[in-house]
Amino acid sequence: MDAETGAILLASDKALTLAHGLTFAEYCQSQADGGRLLRMRYTETRLLSDLQAGMVDYADALVVAALVTDDDPDTIAVLPVIARLLAASCRVQLRIFTDADVRPLTSLLPDIDLTAALEEWDLPQFLIFDEDWELQAQWGPRPEQAERNLLEWLSRYPEYETLADDESVTAQERYSALTMELIHEMRVWYNSSLAAACQREFYAVLTTLLAPDEASEGES
Numbered sequence: 001m002d003a004e005t006g007a008i009l010l011a012s013d014k015a016l017t018l019a020h021g022l023t024f025a026e027y028c029q030s031q032a033d034g035g036r037l038l039r040m041r042y043t044e045t046r047l048l049s050d051l052q053a054g055m056v057d058y059a060d061a062l063v064v065a066a067l068v069t070d071d072d073p074d075t076i077a078v079l080p081v082i083a084r085l086l087a088a089s090c091r092v093q094l095r096i097f098t099d100a101d102v103r104p105l106t107s108l109l110p111d112i113d114l115t116a117a118l119e120e121w122d123l124p125q126f127l128i129f130d131e132d133w134e135l136q137a138q139w140g141p142r143p144e145q146a147e148r149n150l151l152e153w154l155s156r157y158p159e160y161e162t163l164a165d166d167e168s169v170t171a172q173e174r175y176s177a178l179t180m181e182l183i184h185e186m187r188v189w190y191n192s193s194l195a196a197a198c199q200r201e202f203y204a205v206l207t208t209l210l211a212p213d214e215a216s217e218g219e220s
Contacts, residue, residue, distance in 0.1 A: 031071075
């Protein structure tokens with residue numbers, strides 16, 4: 001097999017990866033209650049007008065592969081915001097993969113040990129590929145402005161992270177209750193100011209991928 005044929009087959013493998021990824025609507029449908037919380041967060045998210053215009057005019061073709069954990073508070077808070085932003089563009093696609101099965105992503109990330117990466121990455125992570133399937137940027141799990149809110153909440157419930165690894169019935173019931181409380185609080189945070197911060201931070205990553213003149217036009 002010559003180099004050109006090999007490159008074509010590799011590109012084909014990577015393109016087929018999209019078939020394994022879900023659109024936001026498909027991902028919601030795959031979740032309990034039809035992804036009610038995800039859909040609610042999507043509906044609640046209001047696009048900033050300048051970013052909406054920038055996404056409509058975004059010049060490059062990109063694929064954003066979101067690697068998420070089902071039912072995780074950050075997934076429920078952040079994924080709908082990014083999905084809402086990217087929906088404004090006809091050239092940027094979003095496909096969602098879960099940490100329950102990362103095999104489809106191996107063709108996109110041949111140089112990364114995904115098993116080891118999952119030990120290090122906090123999810124969700126958004127992997128941004130260009131039209132040649134080269135990884136251009138990675139963002140996640142949440143906007144920087146959200147870190148203070150989360151740290152303050154964890155200081156009130158220091159047992160939260162250890163409860164996740166405790167398999168006793170009592171611990172798991174407490175963990176589930178705290179998770180729902182965190183999801184509720186995150187909804188308040190994002191509806192007040194963090195949705196805007198999330199949009200701006202992610203959009204800033206996208207603009208760094210544009211040529212300088214295109215980036216200037218997108219920010220004007």
